[in-house]
Amino acid sequence: MDENRPVKIKIEELVLIFGRKKEKALEMLKQGKSKTEILEATQCTVGVNGASFEIFENEFFVIMGLSGSGKSTLLRCLNRLIEPTAGSIYINGDDITRKTHKELLDVRRTEMSMVFQKFGLLPHRTIIENVAFGLEIRGEDAETRKEKAQNALDTVGLRGFENQFPAQLSGGMQQRVGLARALTNSPEVLLMDEAFSALDPLIKTEMQDELLALQEKLKKTIVFITHDLDEAIKLGERIAIMKDGVIEQIGTAEEILTNPATEYVEAFVKKVDRKTIITAGTLMHDKPTVVRLGKDGPEGTLRKMRATGLDVLPVVNDQGVFMGFVWVKDAVQSAKAQEKTVHRILRTDVPSVTTEVTVEEMLPLISATRSPIAVVDGEEKRLLGIVTQNSLIIEATRFDEQDIQDLKEQANNS
Numbered sequence: 507m508d509e510n511r512p513v514k515i516k517i518e519e520l521v522l523i524f525g526r527k528k529e530k531a532l533e534m535l536k537q538g539k540s541k542t543e544i545l546e547a548t549q550c551t552v553g554v555n556g557a558s559f560e561i562f563e564n565e566f567f568v569i570m571g572l573s574g575s576g577k578s579t580l581l582r583c584l585n586r587l588i589e590p591t592a593g594s595i596y597i598n599g600d601d602i603t604r605k606t607h608k609e610l611l612d613v614r615r616t617e618m619s620m621v622f623q624k625f626g627l628l629p630h631r632t633i634i635e636n637v638a639f640g641l642e643i644r645g646e647d648a649e650t651r652k653e654k655a656q657n658a659l660d661t662v663g664l665r666g667f668e669n670q671f672p673a674q675l676s677g678g679m680q681q682r683v684g685l686a687r688a689l690t691n692s693p694e695v696l697l698m699d700e701a702f703s704a705l706d707p708l709i710k711t712e713m714q715d716e717l718l719a720l721q722e723k724l725k726k727t728i729v730f731i732t733h734d735l736d737e738a739i740k741l742g743e744r745i746a747i748m749k750d751g752v753i754e755q756i757g758t759a760e761e762i763l764t765n766p767a768t769e770y771v772e773a774f775v776k777k778v779d780r781k782t783i784i785t786a787g788t789l790m791h792d793k794p795t796v797v798r799l800g801k802d803g804p805e806g807t808l809r810k811m812r813a814t815g816l817d818v819l820p821v822v823n824d825q826g827v828f829m830g831f832v833w834v835k836d837a838v839q840s841a842k843a844q845e846k847t848v849h850r851i852l853r854t855d856v857p858s859v860t861t862e863v864t865v866e867e868m869l870p871l872i873s874a875t876r877s878p879i880a881v882v883d884g885e886e887k888r889l890l891g892i893v894t895q896n897s898l899i900i901e902a903t904r905f906d907e908q909d910i911q912d913l914k915e916q917a918n919n920s
Contacts, residue, residue: 511562511563511564511565512562512563513560513561513562513563513596513599514561514562514563514564514565514597514598514694514695514727515560515561515584515595515596515597515695515727515729516559516560516561516594516595516596516599517557517558517559517560517584517593517594517595517596518558518593518594518595518596519556519557519558519592519593519594520554520556520557520558520580520583520590520592520593520594520595521535521552521554521555521556521557521590521591521592521593522552522553522554522576522579522580522583522588522590522591522751523535523550523551523552523553523591524550524551524553525548525549525550525551526549526550527548527549527550528550528591530547530548530550531544531547531548531550531552532591532592534547534548535552535555535556541555541750541751552750552751553576553579553580553588553751554576554579554580554583554590554751555576555750555751555752556593556752557580557593557752557753559746559753559756561727561729562727563727564725564726564727565727565728565743565744566718566721566728566730566741566742566743567727567728567729567730567742567743567744567745567746568729568730568731568732568737568738568741568742568744568745568746569581569729569730569731569732569745569746569748570731570732570733570734570735570737570738570745570746570747570748571733571747571748571749572733572749573733574750575748575749575750575751576748576750576751576752577731577732577733577748578699578700578731579751580748581697581699581729581731582699583595584618584695584697584729585602585610585613585614585618585620585697586602586603586605586610587620590603597613597617597618597695598617598694615640615644615691616691616693617693617694617695618693618694618695618696618697619640619687619688619689619691619693619695619696619697620688620696620697620698620699621681621684621685621688621696621697621698621699621701622684622699622700622701626684627672627680627683627684628672629671629672629673630671631671632668632669632670632671633659633664633667633668633669633670633671633672633675633683634652634655634656634659634668634669635655636672636683636687637655637658637659637683637686637687637690638651638652638654638655638690639687640687640690640691641654641655641690641691644691654690654691655686655690656668657690658686658687658689658690659683659686661686661689661720661723661724662682662683662685662686662689662716662720663682663716664679664682664683664686667679676709677704677705677706677709678705678709678712678713681701681702681704681705681713682713682716684701685701685717685720689724693726694726694727695726695727695728695729696726696727696728696729697729698728698729698730698731699731700731700732700733701713701730701731702714702732702737703732703733703734710737714737714740714741717741718740718741730742735774735775735778736778738759739759739778739782739783742758742759743758744756744757744758745757745758745759745762747762747770747771747774749770754767754768754770754771755767755768755771759783760783760784760785760788762775763775763778763780763783763784764784764788780865780901781864781865781866781869781901781902782864782865782866783864784864784865784901785861785862785863785864785865786859786860786861786862786863786864786868786879786881786891786893787861787862787881789865789893789897789898789901790861790881790890790891790892790893791891791892791893791894791897792890792891793891794819794820794889794891794892795810795813795814795816795819796819796820796821796822796889797810797819797820797821797822797832797848798821798822798823798824799821799822799823799824799829799847799848799849799852800823800824800847802848803841803845803846803847803848804837804838804840804841804845804846804847804848804851805841807819807832807837807848808834808837808838808841811834811837817833817834817835818831818832818833818834818877818878819831819832820878820880820889820892821848821852822888822889825888826888826889827886827887827888827889828858828880828882828887828888828889829852829854830852830853830854830855830856831852831853831856831877831878831880832848832851832852832853833851833853836851836853837851839851853877856875856877856880857871857872857875857877857879857880858879858880858881858882858887859871859879859880859881859882859893860881860882860883860884861881861883861890865898865901865902866902868893868898869898869902872895872898876895877895878892878893878894878895879892879893879895879898880892881893
């Protein structure tokens with residue numbers, strides 16, 4: 507992801523403690539006492555413990571963890587629905603923990619909105635009246651309220667349902683109403699607390715897809731809470747994993763899967779289908795030995811193959827653009843024929859991908875060929891690296907090199 511984007515939200519050493527003896531509990535926390543020790547000594551519960559991180563402008567940021575991990579508590583601190591015990595929260599560089607109640611109301615009305623798990627719709631008001639309810643409280647005139655509410659309903663695909671009542675809508679449609687209500691004041695930040703967890707699996711998947719499409723269009727900063735790792739991976743540009751009020755790790759799905767920071771994270775992600783997450787950019791061998799078209803002939807190619815122990819090498823032109831592969835058998839025949847270039851033996855009908863292509867997407871490319879996969883930089887096709895068939899199979903099956911060698915020997919003997 508592009509970390510050159512401006513920081514929208516910054517959290518510094520955020521602590522939230524529930525209970526009467528908060529000062530004593532906070533002091534014990536600073537001394538390094540555990541959540542259990544603090545509870546036994548003070549009857550206070552540590553909800554969030556020293557959270558520090560940044561969320562970038564227009565980022566889809568997911569906070570996930572099991573029940574009791576502190577994820578929803580942390581979210582409610584961001585708009586001060588729950589008052590933090592210590593630490594700072596900056597929105598657009600402004601510390602909202604220091605704002606007065608009136609100033610905080612203005613932030614909630616203009617800079618951020620929240621979507622809850624439970625839709626909270628008013629049953630005796632129409633859909634458009636529900637969507638416009640926050641604007642009504644804010645004191646906007648009826649015509650403006652109706653126009654903004656209609657625009658929000660159009661955005662979430664509910665045109666034509668304006669005059670129905672919540673009970674007439676499915677769960678997924680009711681959640682769209684909740685989302686439309688949050689969008690009416692055009693917030694910069696959208697806070698979503700387990701927004702889809704009450705929906706059945708099919709509708710949940712549809713809502714996830716629609717939210718991603720909506721984000722592509724609206725470019726909001728979204729902070730999304732979930733206990734579902736698959737949902738976090740699908741939605742989040744980055745994911746923060748929490749346990750007992752502590753953020754265990756923050757990173758992209760691929761970073762978390764390939765380099766878990768703690769044993770807890772490693773156990774948490776163990777059952778994830780890595781094929782849909784791990785990309786060519788992670789698997790590729792960068793700076794591979796290459797054959798330069800027009801400079802390296804068959805003899806030079808064979809010399810490079812002997813030096814690297816490889817029987818196939820990628821070929822690039824003067825600009826580093828990927829042209830194809832050359833195999834050792836062809837290079838030997840070309841050298842015997844005293845040919846001066848590799849043009850005749852260059853195989854161009856070979857696969858190439860960009861860095862974001864996943865293992866799952868690459869597997870079909872090797873089914874009918876023994877070629878490695880070239881990783882290129884998009885339209886210009888400059889070579890960035892090589893994904894070997896071995897590394898692809900290892901990642902797809904989670905076998906190690908010895909397993910692969912055993913499989914090859916079994917295949918040769920059959």
